[in-house]
Amino acid sequence: xxxxxxxxxxxxxxxxxxxxxxxxxxxxxxPVPEAILAGLRDRPAGSDILLAVEHGTISGFAAVAAIYPGxxxxxxxxxxxxxxxxxxxxxxxxxxxxxxxxxxxLERGFKxxxxxxxxxxxxxxGFYEALGAAPHPExxxxxxxxxxxxxxxxxxxx
Numbered sequence: 001x002x003x004x005x006x007x008x009x010x011x012x013x014x015x016x017x018x019x020x021x022x023x024x025x026x027x028x029x030x031p032v033p034e035a036i037l038a039g040l041r042d043r044p045a046g047s048d049i050l051l052a053v054e055h056g057t058i059s060g061f062a063a064v065a066a067i068y069p070g071x072x073x074x075x076x077x078x079x080x081x082x083x084x085x086x087x088x089x090x091x092x093x094x095x096x097x098x099x100x101x102x103x104x105x106l107e108r109g110f111k112x113x114x115x116x117x118x119x120x121x122x123x124x125x126g127f128y129e130a131l132g133a134a135p136h137p138e139x140x141x142x143x144x145x146x147x148x149x150x151x152x153x154x155x156x157x158x
Contacts, residue, residue, distance in 0.1 A: 001049070002052050002054045002093050002096040003053050003063065004050055004051060004052055004053070005050070005051055005053065006050050007040075007050070008047055009041070011051060012037055012041065014032055015061065016036040020033070022081070029136075035153050044065070047066075048066075050100050050101055052094075052096050052100075054093060058085075060093040062098070070114075071111065075111070076112050076114060077104075077114070082115070083099070101113060
């Protein structure tokens with residue numbers, strides 16, 4: 001049986017291993033373990049990490065941030081990352097995380113959860129749609145990073 005709960009500092013060493021697995025899965029660079037642990041300790045206020053736990057082992061996580069405003073000037077969550085370990089895929093961990101995240105949102109009085117998904121990952125999109133989520137093709141996802149972020153952030157006030 002998969003259960004969910006919010007991560008605590010005691011979970012960080014094991015969660016750091018799961019985060020490193022995720023980076024390898026996406027074939028992107030991974031910081032050293034000490035930097036991952038520092039990132040977990042120092043993450044921004046308003047961000048939470050929900051864990052999926054199966055047989056006492058972390059099988060996945062959902063990283064979210066509280067956002068405001070949403071429709072009707074109501075708060076919500078932005079789901080930044082949902083990851084299930086390779087050994088736990090198809091175990092129900094992903095659905096448990098989404099169910100747990102929905103419960104957490106409702107407990108906090110939040111009215112929505114937003115996230116992105118890779119357009120070409122039809123399996124993932126099918127997973128989300130089977131939960132009742134609807135894609136919103138009228139929205140375009142933007143990201144400001146790297147040189148563009150530095151350039152904009154260093155511009156003088158007008």
